Amino acid sequence: MMKIVIGEGSCGIAAGAEKVYKALDAVRDGFELGITGCIGMCFLEPIADVYNEKGLLLKRLVRLTPEDAPRVAAAVKSGDLDSVKDLEIKDEDAEILSKQTRIALRHCGLIDPEDIDSYTADDGYKAIEKVLKEYTPEQVIEVIKTSGLAGRGGAGFPTWFKWDAARKSPGEEKYLICNADEGDPGAFMDRAVIESDPHSLIEGMLIGAYAIGASRAFVYVRAEYPLAILRLKKAIRDAEEKHYLGKNILGSDFSLELRIKAGAGAFVCGEETALIESLEGSRGMPRLKPPFPAQKGYINKPSNINNVETFANVAWIINHGGEAFAAMGTETSKGTKVFALTGKIRRGGLVEIPMGLTLRDVIFGIGGGIRDGKKFKAVQMGGPSGGCIPESLLDTVIDYKALSATGAIMGSGGMVVMDENTCMVNMAKFFLDFTTKESCGKCVPCRIGTKRMYEILDRITKGEGKPDDIEKLETLCTGVKDGALCGLGQTAPNPVLTTLKYFRDEYEAHIGEKRCPAGECAELRRYRIDKDACRGCTLCARKYPVGAIAGSVKQPHEIDPEKCIRCGACYDVCRFGAVVRE
Amino acid sequence: MKENNIDLAFIRGILREYEGDDHALIEILQRAQEHYGYLPEEAIYEVSRIKGIPPAKILGVATFYTQFRLRPVGKYLIMLCKGTACHVNGADGIEKAVSEELNIKDGETTEDGLFSLKTVACLGCCSLSPVMMINDETYGSLTPEKAKEILRGYKARGGDAE
Structure with missing residues (x-):
């Protein structure tokens, strides 16, 4: 029987996938209906894939609405798929997938995340079987070492090294922890992996736990990801039933108990020692390192923490060998990386590419460049710990080292693309607003330093910047970077430093000329009425809150710049485009 | 401790489940x-009494994490995203529209207790x-107008809707 499979990740559901599913279910006749996770082409959601009885993908239908359901159902039943050709994905959009290399996302959007058999049918749990039969823990670590896999959460620390340290750390009781507290605004690959392929995370964790010698493990998931928690819970239950989790896994001596702990909303808990504090039920405040978690982690026992995407690569590496993974990428960065492409991009979504492609390849080659015919200005990478990379550096290769050299970081993989209408000072302010709110308050440089930086940025965007503000910002940046206790504080100045480095002219225009070149800062906008376009409809004068617009009916109006409070009400209300904003 | 209308049997039941687990405060x-x-004061004191954790520590944890609230919220909790992508795509304008429509600011509840x-x-x-969750x-791909329309839909359903 033919089968229609609907993409039901959070994004798909938000775009209406569940309504499409229900509508199709109501007219189901002569075909099966199923769900899958996120294929990563978020801009085309809701998406439905039509498979034939042999499981071959025949058609991918996009941007569906419940109203399309009867037509789609009839087409699938009769086999006349050409009748829904208008709903089919365009070739140029379909190309996005062929330009990717999918390892961490290998099952995403293809298998049913709520069905363990769907995972095992596609080589699922083969790697743990192989490991338990053929490998010693040391050999597993050796394979991971050969692969060159590094932490995908942001820091890029070699995974094998952490595993090895935890393995060698004395003590019987050890813990493996998965950091799924994906807090970087603009990154959602961890959510997508858990929602779309939860068993690959479980399998990666099984292999990791075997390697370090842990019999208990946690997944620390953001509470903001209810669907991910739901699917992971089901996956754990199913894996326990099939003896992939629990005591004496697959008849071996190896046992693992896996539990989910829901985070409660604190960005700093992405820092590993803060995460451990939170796991223990306390405020998530980072600890001093050393001792590192490998020596003293959860309840002071040796612990190892890796990110979701890191674990999602592990089973593939075991199945295909470390060399196959290391064959991709650059000298210093091996394998692939998943990026969340968002912002002013034409084709936003999740993309996984081998390291070594350039930023331009990803943003323009895969993402299709900027929306609405606007001009590219910058790409923000690494969230609040990262920075803004300008157009002149678009040919930078994606590699931990090369990206760090720009002042940004690889980070967890958020790529927020900005166009000419994005103000870079405001962008820096946005991130500092975030870090001041998320600073845990334990150390002074971060708690007070970020606040003072925010205040300076705030006054600059309001046209109250002082001549020495740039210099002050730079001093503060250095102080916070050097003085903060943990990664949050140490990297908090990066958004300011990179915008100062690449977009200093925008700061200078705000401070010196009281002008926002991007036209985003409301307090710095100037409005005037184009006399030729104004029909004298009086709408703006009537709407205007402070009586700064003068003019009589059918006569061109005028704004008194002295009285204007720059609220933009006239601009919003004008039906003739006669109000000019500059 | 005054028990107001808080049914402490529930929290006592929970505490029994976590007996002997010293790391489960957040859960x-x-x-x-x-x-x-929300977290009623009475419940916090009950956790303190049974678990032997000082109320100040519990409150410290509760106020550290954004998920916890110490006051009841409206029937419809609007979570308006102000992440980077939403910021770039105009989340400030959406916030303004929501505030205008409901006459509340971030962290506030409407007088009728609805939002x-x-x-x-x-x-x-x-x-x-830009995105918001109710x-x-x-709800995605919002514009200020679209956000207002969605809220009007909820208003029309009033207190009856699920």
């Missing part, structure tokens, strides 16, 4: 909030930005 508070809709507004860092639906429903 206990999460389940308490799920049940009561609460809370801005959040990232909902992870960046490709549909209870469990996510």
Whole structure:
């Protein structure tokens, strides 16, 4: 029987996938209906894939609405798929997938995340079987070492090294922890992996736990990801039933108990020692390192923490060998990386590419460049710990080292693309607003330093910047970077430093000329009425809150710049485009 | 302690489940909030009494994490995303529209107890930005007008809707 499979990740559901599913279910006749996770082409959601009885993908239908359901159902039943050709994905959009290399996302959007058999049918749990039969823990670590896999959460620390340290750390009781507290605004690959392929995370964790010698493990998931928690819970239950989790896994001596702990909303808990504090039920405040978690982690026992995407690569590496993974990428960065492409991009979504492609390849080659015919200005990478990379550096290769050299970081993989209408000072302010709110308050440089930086940025965007503000910002940046206790504080100045480095002219225009070149800062906008376009409809004068617009009916109006409070009400209300904003 | 209208049997039941587990404070508070809709003072004292954790420490944890609230929220909790992608795509304008429509600011609840507004860092639906969630429903690709229309829909349903 033919089968229609609907993409039901959070994004798909938000775009209406569940309504499409229900509508199709109501007219189901002569075909099966199923769900899958996120294929990563978020801009085309809701998406439905039509498979034939042999499981071959025949058609991918996009941007569906419940109203399309009867037509789609009839087409699938009769086999006349050409009748829904208008709903089919365009070739140029379909190309996005062929330009990717999918390892961490290998099952995403293809298998049913709520069905363990769907995972095992596609080589699922083969790697743990192989490991338990053929490998010693040391050999597993050796394979991971050969692969060159590094932490995908942001820091890029070699995974094998952490595993090895935890393995060698004395003590019987050890813990493996998965950091799924994906807090970087603009990154959602961890959510997508858990929602779309939860068993690959479980399998990666099984292999990791075997390697370090842990019999208990946690997944620390953001509470903001209810669907991910739901699917992971089901996956754990199913894996326990099939003896992939629990005591004496697959008849071996190896046992693992896996539990989910829901985070409660604190960005700093992405820092590993803060995460451990939170796991223990306390405020998530980072600890001093050393001792590192490998020596003293959860309840002071040796612990190892890796990110979701890191674990999602592990089973593939075991199945295909470390060399196959290391064959991709650059000298210093091996394998692939998943990026969340968002912002002013034409084709936003999740993309996984081998390291070594350039930023331009990803943003323009895969993402299709900027929306609405606007001009590219910058790409923000690494969230609040990262920075803004300008157009002149678009040919930078994606590699931990090369990206760090720009002042940004690889980070967890958020790529927020900005166009000419994005103000870079405001962008820096946005991130500092975030870090001041998320600073845990334990150390002074971060708690007070970020606040003072925010205040300076705030006054600059309001046209109250002082001549020495740039210099002050730079001093503060250095102080916070050097003085903060943990990664949050140490990297908090990066958004300011990179915008100062690449977009200093925008700061200078705000401070010196009281002008926002991007036209985003409301307090710095100037409005005037184009006399030729104004029909004298009086709408703006009537709407205007402070009586700064003068003019009589059918006569061109005028704004008194002295009285204007720059609220933009006239601009919003004008039906003739006669109000000019500059 | 005054018990007001808080049914402490529930929290006592939860505490029995976590007997002997000294690291479960966050989970206990999460389940308490799920049940009561917020963390009532009485429940905090009960956790303190049974677990032997000082109330100050419990309150310290509760105020550290954004998920916890010490006051009840409206029937419809609006979580307005102000993550990077939403910011770039105009989240400030959406917030302004919501505030105008409901006459509340971030962290406030309407007088009729119907709506609460809370801005959040990232909902992870960046490709549909700007985004807001009302209870469990996510709304993407918002414009100020669209956001207002959605809210009017909820208003029309009033207190009856699920």
